[in-house]
Amino acid sequence: MKTSTLLIRTPEGIVFSQLLAGPVTRFLAWLIDLLCIMGLLTAASFALGALGVLGPDIAGAFATVAYFVISVGYGMACEWAWRGQTVGKRLLRLRVVDADGLRLQFNQIVTRNLLRFVDSLPAVYFVGGVACWLNRRCQRLGDLAANTVVIRSPRVTEPDLDQLLAGKFNSLREHGHLAARLRQQVSPAEAALALQALLRREDFEPAARVELFAELAAHFKAKVAFPPEATDGLADEQYLRNVVDVVYRTKAEARAAVSQGA
Amino acid sequence: MIIDLQRFIVSERHGWENLERRLNRLEADPSIRMDLAELQEFHRLYERTAADLAKLTTFSAEPQTRRYLENLVARAYGEIHETREHRRRLRPLEWFFQTFPQTFRRHVGAFYLTMLITLVGCLFGGVATVLDPESRHVTIPFGHDRMKPSERVREEENEMRDRWAGEKTSFSTMLMTHNTQVSIVTMALGMTWGIGTIILLFYNGIALGAICVDYAADGQGRFLAGWLLPHGAVEIPAILIAGQAGLVLAAALIGWGTRVPLRQRLREVSRDLTTLIFGVALLLVWAGFVEAFLSQYHEPIVPYAAKISFGVAELVLLSLFLAKSGAKRSAFRVSRSEFE
Numbered sequence: 001m002k003t004s005t006l007l008i009r010t011p012e013g014i015v016f017s018q019l020l021a022g023p024v025t026r027f028l029a030w031l032i033d034l035l036c037i038m039g040l041l042t043a044a045s046f047a048l049g050a051l052g053v054l055g056p057d058i059a060g061a062f063a064t065v066a067y068f069v070i071s072v073g074y075g076m077a078c079e080w081a082w083r084g085q086t087v088g089k090r091l092l093r094l095r096v097v098d099a100d101g102l103r104l105q106f107n108q109i110v111t112r113n114l115l116r117f118v119d120s121l122p123a124v125y126f127v128g129g130v131a132c133w134l135n136r137r138c139q140r141l142g143d144l145a146a147n148t149v150v151i152r153s154p155r156v157t158e159p160d161l162d163q164l165l166a167g168k169f170n171s172l173r174e175h176g177h178l179a180a181r182l183r184q185q186v187s188p189a190e191a192a193l194a195l196q197a198l199l200r201r202e203d204f205e206p207a208a209r210v211e212l213f214a215e216l217a218a219h220f221k222a223k224v225a226f227p228p229e230a231t232d233g234l235a236d237e238q239y240l241r242n243v244v245d246v247v248y249r250t251k252a253e254a255r256a257a258v259s260q261g262a
Numbered sequence: 263m264i265i266d267l268q269r270f271i272v273s274e275r276h277g278w279e280n281l282e283r284r285l286n287r288l289e290a291d292p293s294i295r296m297d298l299a300e301l302q303e304f305h306r307l308y309e310r311t312a313a314d315l316a317k318l319t320t321f322s323a324e325p326q327t328r329r330y331l332e333n334l335v336a337r338a339y340g341e342i343h344e345t346r347e348h349r350r351r352l353r354p355l356e357w358f359f360q361t362f363p364q365t366f367r368r369h370v371g372a373f374y375l376t377m378l379i380t381l382v383g384c385l386f387g388g389v390a391t392v393l394d395p396e397s398r399h400v401t402i403p404f405g406h407d408r409m410k411p412s413e414r415v416r417e418e419e420n421e422m423r424d425r426w427a428g429e430k431t432s433f434s435t436m437l438m439t440h441n442t443q444v445s446i447v448t449m450a451l452g453m454t455w456g457i458g459t460i461i462l463l464f465y466n467g468i469a470l471g472a473i474c475v476d477y478a479a480d481g482q483g484r485f486l487a488g489w490l491l492p493h494g495a496v497e498i499p500a501i502l503i504a505g506q507a508g509l510v511l512a513a514a515l516i517g518w519g520t521r522v523p524l525r526q527r528l529r530e531v532s533r534d535l536t537t538l539i540f541g542v543a544l545l546l547v548w549a550g551f552v553e554a555f556l557s558q559y560h561e562p563i564v565p566y567a568a569k570i571s572f573g574v575a576e577l578v579l580l581s582l583f584l585a586k587s588g589a590k591r592s593a594f595r596v597s598r599s600e601f602e
Contacts, residue, residue: 010339014312015319016332060432068439072446083289099525101336103344107536114539117443118450118458141453145511147529153333188320 006137006149008101016101018151021094023132026150030125032088033074040070075113080106089150099137099147108146115142171230172242179246182224191247194220194240201237213237271327274314278334281307285337308338360588362541365534366503367584369510376463376505380498383467388475390468401472411480418560426558434554441497441546445504449511449539456512463505470498488566491573493553499580500545507538545580552576 005017021029044066051059078086084096084104096112098104119128119140128140137149172179194216201209217236220243231239284304288294296304315331366373390397399407406414418425426433444462451458477486514527522530556569 008336008339010312010335011343012309012312014316014335016315016335016339018332018336055428057428057431060429061435064432064435064439068442072443097336098340101339101343103340105532107533110536110539111532114446115450115453117447118453145453145515145528145535146532147525 006099006151010101018097018101018149019153020138021092021150021152022138023129025092025094025152026132026138027125027129029086029088029092029094032091033086036087037071037074040074041067044070072113075116076109079104079109079113084109084148093153094150095153096143096148096150099139099143099149104148108148112142112146112148115140115145118142170242170245171234172226172246175226175230178224178226178230182220182243182246185223186220186243186247190219191244194244195248198237198241198244210236213240216240270314270318274310277307277310278314278331281311281334281338285334285341288341289337304338305342308335308342311335311338357537358541358544361537363584363587363589365537366506366541369506369534369538372509372513373502373506375509376459376502379460379463379505380467380470380502383464384471384474385467386464387468387471387473389471391472391475392479398472398476401468402476403469406473411477411482411485415482415485415560419562426554430554434550437553438547438550441500441550442543445501445542445546446539448501448504449507449535449542452508452511453515454512455516456509459505459508459512463502466501484566484570485560487573488560488564488569489557492569492576493549493557493573495573495577496545496552496580497549499577499584500542500549503538503545504542507535507542510538511535 004020004022006020007015007017009015045063048059048062048066051062075086079096082090085094089095096104096109098108116128119125119131119142121127125140128142131144132138132140135144137143139149143149172182197212197216204212213236217239220240221231234242281304284300284307311331312335315328315335318328318331387401390401409417448459448462451462473490474486477483510531511528514531515524517524517527520527556564556572560566560569
């Protein structure tokens with residue numbers, strides 16, 4: 001079955017996942033790399049123009065070698081120097097890694113880059129694209145031979161709950177036993193869903209946002225029924241903020257945040 | 263239960279940042295060697311971060327922090343659990359005189375197979391040329407079919423000026439890069455379960471056989487030997503070694519008679535493929551020089567006897583090199599890989 005994540009289980013029993021890059025993103029990265037290769041070739045042809053004084057034979061020889069080295073060696077040099085990244089992969093936050101989570105080796109980089117000759121057949125990486133599409137881990141033939149995968153590494157930042165919730169009075173906390181029950185009833189996945197909805201609120205269309213927060217609020221209201229004085233006048237979005245606040249923060253921290261806000 | 267995320271981050275952040283710093287240092291300079299105390303601390307930080315990840319995954323589905331920890335654990339895991347030999351310094355002479363011939367010998371069966379495929383191709387090309395002389399227009403490459411061998415010999419032996427004057431260097435680099443590309447494709451086509459590699463080797467054999475029979479039938483065997491041997495003595499074995507690499511790849515892909523999983527099989531041959539193809543590239547650099555600077559010159563400029571002797575000497579030296587070089591270390595390496 002095709003999947004968008006690569007799960008690796010360590011001998012310690014810890015499972016970590018890597019987000020796999022899809023064929024389209026990889027193709028876009030390749031297009032950027034192609035532009036880089038063309039740029040390097042142009043720069044090399046200008047630089048080698050100076051060798052014209054040594055005669056057209058020497059200049060021609062250098063041009064042939066430069067073309068070969070740049071077109072074949074670009075991927076290898078970049079991926080070795082930047083630990084699995086080329087310019088295109090860097091811009092799109094992709095990285096080549098060992099499929100078993102181990103350190104990427106030079107021979108793996110060489111193998112996957114040399115097998116581009118087959119992956120690019122008959123044109124524009126058709127074979128590689130089809131292989132990538134069909135493969136469970138989105139590997140082209142070069143990746144299969146080298147035992148590598150290309151992963152996405154989205155920018156990782158810590159969630160800023162203070163910025164999201166600071167200084168807000170939380171009416172749900174007035175009912176301690178119900179707040180405790182809420183903490184007990186909500187699963188990690190549900191809590192994460194609510195938190196993500198709040199963190200990404202600006203990304204939604206207004207109508208979709210209203211609908212989403214209404215659904216989420218209804219879901220959490222069904223889990224624990226707070227008395228009307230705690231919920232009356234609260235918009236769905238604010239109700240959700242209060243739920244996330246209860247779930248993710250202790251009472252002492254919430255109090256500290258309120259006093260800081262005041 | 264859902265963990266108190268803020269408190270969790272604040273209390274554990276120091277360890278994560280410490281691990282991240284150490285990882286950044288290791289990744290920036292792979293030649294760094296940690297002493298025992300540093301290794302123990304690195305391992306402790308890894309285990310602690312891994313435990314934090316497990317805790318976070320169990321008690322909170324907060325994705326950002328989890329992704330951050332997964333990233334750290336993944337990087338540290340790669341550093342700690344990697345057991346493959348990691349060369350910290352490049353030793354080109356040791357690599358060329360020991361690793362390359364040892365690797366060649368480790369897979370010599372695949373080399374014999376490439377020889378057999380090429381010889382069958384030669385036979386096919388030769389027989390086709392004898393039975394159907396017109397087939398030379400299809401089987402003989404690079405425009406050598408345009409004139410009869412004797413016409414070419416007459417023309418080139420009577421040429422008084424240097425035909426390649428002012429082009430030899432660029433011609434040699436063109437030969438090097440072209441032949442290296444052909445070799446890479448020959449190896450890479452191993453991914454077609456070896457079918458592509460076999461077709462390319464067979465096709466090369468057809469061309470070689472057709473040319474040999476064409477020249478021999480026209481009474482130009484001496485010219486042919488003088489023309490082909492100086493560079494062919496290295497170039498043809500180099501292409502065969504590229505084919506050997508392709509068949510090694512194919513064998514790992516197919517996995518006849520082994521229960522080792524595909525990924526493990528490919529992992530085991532990956533280093534050998536790199537060694538073989540870099541060795542091939544070096545041989546082709548030599549062959550390119552010889553072809554541009556020697557092979558294209560004939561009698562009366564260079565006597566055929568000298569060219570043939572040179573080619574034979576190259577072939578003998580190359581055979582000795584591949585058969586004997588680094589032989590003493592070979593047993594040690596095999597036993598160590600078995601041990602591992």
